[in-house]
Amino acid sequence: MNQTYLQLYADFIVKVGVNVQPRQNFLIRCPVSMPDFAHACVKAGYEAGAKDCIVRWEDDKLTRLRMEYGAEADLAALKPYELRSYLDYAEDPDGCCTLAIHADDPEALAGLDAAKINRVNLARRNIMKPWQEYTMNDRVQWCVAAVPAPAWAAKVFPDLPQDQAVEKLWELIFDVCRVSTGDPVTAWREHVAAGKHHRDQLNAWxxxxxxxxxxxxxxxxxxxxxxxxxEGATSKAENGTEFIANVPTxxxxxxxxxxxxxxxxxxxxxxxxxxxxxxxxxxxxxxxxxxxxxxxxxxxxxxxxxxxxxxxxxxxxxxxxxxxxxxxxxxxxxxxxxxxxxxxxxxxxxxxxxxxxxxxxxxxxxxxxxxxxxxxxxxxxxxxxxxxxxxxxxxxxxxxxxxxxxxxxxx
Known part of the structure; x- marks a missing residue:
């Protein structure tokens, strides 16, 4: 993997995608299998002036074990602190911003009880709705990006050995996210301008x-x-900060x-x-x-x-x-x-x-x-x-x- 591109990708996502502002709390969700990328994002966050960078680790295998063996009522019953752990940062006078790094195995829960999973996720979403309204209403800057965890790469390139599949998916992500240009900030500035042109014409009609x-x-x-x-290309948070909600978009x-x-x-x-x-x-x-x-x-x-x-x-x-x-x-x-x-x-x-x-x-x-x-x-x-x-x-x-x-x- 090209380490220069990895840091360019992290820098772009954090400093332009999320657009972390000085003194903001920066919340990051990341798969446990991708610590190097989380570290690169934390580095970029502090360079942008974040007050604190908080990483929430996620694990597909752990999620599957909980869904398979946990009782539905217990899985659906979030503790109050889980919601507060987000709202406490959102309500901080310095505010917060958030990045979700996706690298899920597309079939991590294959073969399990789909109805149970759906009911559990619905219950959890309802409990977390006060936090979700911060992102759905652009009250905070938020961004979703992805990195090639092994199980995901194997699904995309099933005929390659795992390490080659991961490397190939990295190359593809760098390409479609305009990182391989060597100057993603300039490339995205041009891309955003084109998106705004189409957005503005649709609104004018x-x-x-x-x-x-x-x-x-x-x-x-x-x-x-x-x-x-x-809407398209970029969004604007309640504090006036422009951000890119999805990379790529x-x-x-x-x-x-x-x-x-x-x-x-x-x-x-x-x-x-x-x-x-x-x-x-x-x-x-x-x-x-x-x-x-x-x-x-x-x-x-x-x-x-x-x-x-x-x-x-x-x-x-x-x-x-x-x-x-x-x-x-x-x-x-x-x-x-x-x-x-x-x-x-x-x-x-x-x-x-x-x-x-x-x-x-x-x-x-x-x-x-x-x-x-x-x-x-x-x-x-x-x-x-x-x-x-x-x-x-x-x-x-x-x-x-x-x-x-x-x-x-x-x-």
């Missing part, structure tokens, strides 16, 4: 709805929420109206949910809700996802991603939502982002739902973009505009 069509059978009409705004995204989605959509990439793969899936919407669905693999798991709560069968996000994105051009299926969602247009089952509604970060959930934003305990991105995806929009004054032509931006 004042769209009422969009329609997505592909030769695989997808024909989906998505009405947009009241006062919806397109290729999307420009908006909030659908929870009752104005109709048609059928076919998944174009497998989806990893609760440590298991859902493949060859499709869903049909009527007035915002899924009324029919199926999958070639793990159809029951898809049903579990869609029944997580009363609104899990509606969508909270529509994101546009060109087929020419570096992730898609790589030709590799990452089995990791952070990367795969940035290879294709996608929707998200569950909650929408309040920041996709004008003034939404200061609204209550009830006010946001009246605008049409969906509310749920989950937010699960699934890929629907194809090489020939075409997207047209209709403005509020009835004009039709072309947004995507054969998988690419048309403007």
């Amino acid at each position: 004042n769209l009422d709805h969009i329609r997505m069509v592909s030769s695989n059978g997808t024909d989906l009409t998505i009405g947009l929420a009241d006062d919806a705004t397109w 290729e999307e420009v995204f908006c909030a659908p109206h929870r009752e104005r989605v109709n048609g059928i959509v076919y998944g174009t990439k497998p989806y990893v949910y609760n440590g298991q793969l859902i493949e060859g899936w499709h869903v049909t919407f009527r007035d915002g809700a899924v009324v029919e669905h199926g999958a070639e693999k793990n159809a029951a798991l898809l049903a579990e996802l869609l029944s997580t709560d009363a609104n899990a069968n509606r969508i909270g996000e529509i994101a546009l991603v060109p087929a020419s994105s570096p992730i898609n051009r790589s030709g590799v299926l990452f089995y990791n939502t952070l990367f795969d969602e940035n290879a294709a247009c996608h929707i998200a089952f569950g909650a929408g982002y309040p920041t996709n509604i004008r003034g939404g970060s200061t609204m209550t959930r009830e006010q946001l739902m009246r605008k049409g934003l969906n509310d749920s305990a989950i937010h699960e991105d699934v890929m629907i973009g194809a090489p020939d995806t075409c997207v047209t929009g209709v403005t509020k004054d009835g004009r039709e505009v072309e947004i995507f032509r054969d998988g690419e931006w048309a403007f």
Whole structure:
């Protein structure tokens, strides 16, 4: 692995992605198998002026053992200190920011009771909601990035010895995240400018709805929420600090109206949910809700996802991603939502982002739902973009505009 690139990657993620500010508390979640990268991020955090860098270690094998042998009621019962351990930093006068480093084995929980896992995760999300609202509302800077843990690399490159698979995935991540340019800050500045161009034009059109069509059978009409705004490239935290929520990111995204989605959509990439793969899936919407669905693999798991709560069968996000994105051009299926969602247009089952509604970060959930934003305990991105995806929009004054032509931006 190129150590220079590793530190460049960590520096970019921390100093530009999270954009750690002087005196902030910097919370980092990282797999226990990747200590060197956590150390590089801690170094970058302190260089940026962080008051403290706190690492929370995660372990796929430990998670599997707990889910397999632990009683459901016990697993679902978080102790108050677990929530407070985040809120105490968020409520600190100097504030906080957070980085989640993903390196999960895509099938870490394969073969376990999917319904039990779903119920446990739902219970934990509900308990942690006061903290999640800090990120969903951009009250703090937050960023999600990924590094190639051995089990993940082996899934992506099953024909290679493990050490070679890890090395190859590192090289690929450095490439699609623009680190291999040697100057990721400049490369990302140009990329962010292009994203802002598309975002601003979509907002200028004042769209009422969009329609997505592909030769695989997808024909989906998505009405947009009241006062919806397109976002992309960068976000701005409550304190005015600009940050990049996902590294990599290729999307420009908006909030659908929870009752104005109709048609059928076919998944174009497998989806990893609760440590298991859902493949060859499709869903049909009527007035915002899924009324029919199926999958070639793990159809029951898809049903579990869609029944997580009363609104899990509606969508909270529509994101546009060109087929020419570096992730898609790589030709590799990452089995990791952070990367795969940035290879294709996608929707998200569950909650929408309040920041996709004008003034939404200061609204209550009830006010946001009246605008049409969906509310749920989950937010699960699934890929629907194809090489020939075409997207047209209709403005509020009835004009039709072309947004995507054969998988690419048309403007």
